[in-house]
Amino acid sequence: MDQGFWITWYDLPEAGRDEYLAWVHERYMPAMQACTGALWAAHYASVPKGSVRFRSSGHRPETSDPVVPRGDRFILIFGGRNAYAFGNPTPSEANAALSADDRKMLGMRIGERVNVMTEVARVHGPAAEGYPDGKGPTPWIQFGSFQCAGEGEQEALAYYAKWRMPAMTKLPGSVRTRTLASVAGWAKHAILYEFTSLEARNHFEDVHEDGDENREWTDRVFSHFTRAPGSSNVAKRLWPPQETEA
Numbered sequence: 001m002d003q004g005f006w007i008t009w010y011d012l013p014e015a016g017r018d019e020y021l022a023w024v025h026e027r028y029m030p031a032m033q034a035c036t037g038a039l040w041a042a043h044y045a046s047v048p049k050g051s052v053r054f055r056s057s058g059h060r061p062e063t064s065d066p067v068v069p070r071g072d073r074f075i076l077i078f079g080g081r082n083a084y085a086f087g088n089p090t091p092s093e094a095n096a097a098l099s100a101d102d103r104k105m106l107g108m109r110i111g112e113r114v115n116v117m118t119e120v121a122r123v124h125g126p127a128a129e130g131y132p133d134g135k136g137p138t139p140w141i142q143f144g145s146f147q148c149a150g151e152g153e154q155e156a157l158a159y160y161a162k163w164r165m166p167a168m169t170k171l172p173g174s175v176r177t178r179t180l181a182s183v184a185g186w187a188k189h190a191i192l193y194e195f196t197s198l199e200a201r202n203h204f205e206d207v208h209e210d211g212d213e214n215r216e217w218t219d220r221v222f223s224h225f226t227r228a229p230g231s232s233n234v235a236k237r238l239w240p241p242q243e244t245e246a
Contacts, residue, residue, distance in 0.1 A: 001081070001133050001134055002039050002040065002079035002080065002081065002119075002133065002134050002135075003080075003081065003082050003083075003118060003119040004079070004080035004081060004082040004083035004084065004085045004086060004116070004117070004118055004119070005077060005078065005079055005080070005083075005115075005116070005117045005118075005119070005180060006036070006038070006077070006078040006080070006085075006086040006091055006114070006115075006116055007075065007076070007077050007078075007114070007115045007116075007117060007190075008075070008076040008077075008091075008109075008112060008113070008114050009069075009071050009072045009074070009075055009111075009112070009113045009228070009229075009230070009233075010069075010071035010072075010073070010074050010076075010109040010110060010111060010112040010113070011070075011071040011072070011073045011074065011109070011110040011111050012073065012074060012108060012109065012110065013108065013110065016108060019105075020105055020108050021238065023102075023105045024043060024076070024105070024239075025043065025238070025239040027102065028102065028105070028106075029041040029043065029076075029078075029239065031098075031102075032078060032094055033078065035089060035094050035097070036078065036080060036085055036086055036089065036094060037080065037081075037085055038078040038079060038080050038085060038086075039079050039080060039081065039134055039135075040078070040079045040134075040135055040136035041076070041077070041078050041079075041136070041239075042076075042077050042079075042136040042137050042237055042239065042240070043074070043075070043076050043077075043237070043238045043239040044074065044075040044076075044077070044141060044143075044233075044235035044236060044237050044238060045073065045074055045075075045235060045236055045238050046072060046073050046074070046075065046230065046233040046234065046235045047198075047234050047235065047236060049230075052201075052202070052205075052234045053202075053205055054205070054232065061226055061227065062226070062227045062228070062229060062230075062231070063147070063186075063187075063226050063227065063228065063229065065186075067186075068113065068186050068228070068229060069111040069112055069113040069229070070111040070113075070229040070230070071109065071110055071111025071112055071113060071229070071230075072111075072113075072228070072229055072230025072231070072233055073230075075141075075143060075233060075235055077137065079136065079137075082118065083116055083117065083118040083183045086116045087116075090116075090184075091114055091116065111229075113185070113186065113228070113229070114184075114185050115145065115182050115184065115185035115186070115187070115190070116182070116183045116184040116185060117180040117181060117182050117183060117185075117190055118180065118181055118183055119178050119179070119180055120178075120179040120180060120181050121160075121161075121165060121178070121179050122176055122177065122178040122179075123165045123166070123168055123169050123176070123177050124169065124175070124176055125168055125169055125170075125171055125172075125173070125174025125175050125176065125177070126169075126170065126171070126172055126173075126174060127172070127173055127174060127175045127195075127196045127200070128175050128176060131175045131176070131194070133176075136240065137176075137192070137194050137237070138175045138176070138194040138195060138196060138237070139195075139196065139197065139236065139237045139242050140194075140195045140196070140197055140198050140200070140201055140234070140235070140236055140237070141192060141193060141194055141195065141233075141234070141235050141237075142192075142193040142195070142201055142204075142232055142233070142234050142235075143190065143191075143192050143193070143231070143232060143233050143235065144190060144191050144227070144228075144231045144232035144233075145187045145189065145190040145227070145228040145231050146187050146188075146189055146190070146225040146226060146227045146228060146231060147186075147187045147188050147189070147225070147226045148188065148189055148224050148225055148226075149224040149225075149226075151224070152221065152223075152224025152225075153224075155220070155221055155224070156189075156221050156224065156225075159214075159217060159218070159221045160179055160191075163214050163217065163218075164177075164191075164218075165177060165179070167208060168193070168208075171203075171204055171207070171208055172200065172203060173195050173196050173197065173199070173200020173201070173203055173204070174193070174194070174195060174200070174204065175194040175195060175196060176192075176193075176194040177191065177192070177193050177194070178191070178192045178194075179191050180192060186228065187226075187228050198234070198236070201234060
């Protein structure tokens with residue numbers, strides 16, 4: 001199973017973007033898979049914030065820590081058997097070993113933030129058939145990463161175990177939901193929702209979030225969270241292409 005994740009959030013300038021995307025898809029991603037033994041690689045573009053709705057966005061302040069990089073428009077994810085897949089070499093070591101030309105392309109990234117994470121739990125939704133475990137994520141994801149105040153961590157654990165994760169097993173258009181914990185990098189916690197389409201994700205927001213029978217619990221738990229810059233991201237898969245399932 002794929003239970004380890006190397007995740008990079010970043011922005012790009014407009015100039016040279018097409019050249020960079022061709023490079024990252026055709027050269028960088030295969031090279032990093034080869035050197036780490038990653039099972040899969042997937043690259044996403046976050047949709048503009050104003051184009052999707054988040055009912056609970058006001059309950060989770062975004063970090064103001066100047067040390068935390070603020071890129072979030074692109075999300076690059078490698079999946080390994082476990083987090084140690086990205087410990088020998090580490091992401092920094094793998095990138096440092098690139099050629100000068102490749103490091104120049106890598107230098108186009110703005111506000112790059114990196115996490116290595118391990119899976120805490122996963123559940124499968126009604127649309128899981130056709131999306132086997134051990135393969136890349138679905139065409140559309142929602143990815144949230146955050147810190148949780150110490151006094152709220154046990155309640156957040158109970159919330160995801162008792163309500164949010166079981167609810168996702170029943171939501172139409174949901175493929176998988178994974179909770180993650182950090183081995184290296186900011187933030188400590190993450191949740192990765194996988195959907196078949198943007199329409200399915202919006203159905204999640206309309207039906208699950210607005211119809212949340214545990215809304216008070218949701219709001220109380222989320223009040224303990226400090227979000228990563230830009231989180232949560234709704235994102236469309238760029239690579240592998242939408243017509244190709246990873």
